[in-house]
Amino acid sequence: MGLFRRKVADGYRNSSAVLSFNHDGLEVARVKNRSRHLPLWHFIFFIYLALLIRLVVAADIGTSGYEARLAEMRDGNVLERAAARVMRMDPVSQEIATKLRSGLSFLEGRVLDRDG
Incomplete structure (x- = not known):
């Protein structure tokens, strides 16, 4: 039996009814899904956030400094080695990151009137 047929045969076993009232006083029953899996967009958002953090850190300390920190992490414990593998550029x-760093230095030097 296929996945779709199995879900149809199971019906709303993982769901429950939620009762609420409309603005005019009518009672409305809605089906609330109680599945415990994470939606795909959670994983996509996590990957996007990790990439964004990697770019900001590399732009802040520079790509050579970023690579030096990754080299330190490669010599660490198992968790640090795994993080270094994921965070490599x-x-x-x-x-x-290079373009972002030059843009940040422009903002710091010209717009914020700081010497860099």
Whole structure:
């Protein structure tokens, strides 16, 4: 039996009814899904957030400083080695971080009137 047929055969076993009232006083029953899986957008958002953090850190300390910190993490424990493997920079991210760093230095020097 296929996945779709199994879900149809199971019906609303993982669901419950939620009763509420409309603005005019009529009672409305809605089905509330009680499944415990995470939606796909949670994983996509997590990956996007990790990439954004990686770019901001690389732009802040520079790509050479970022690579030096990754080299330190590669010599650490298992968790640090795994993090270093995930956070390594690809050429596109390096280019974006370099452009972002030059933009930040422009903002710091010209717009905020600070010497860099």
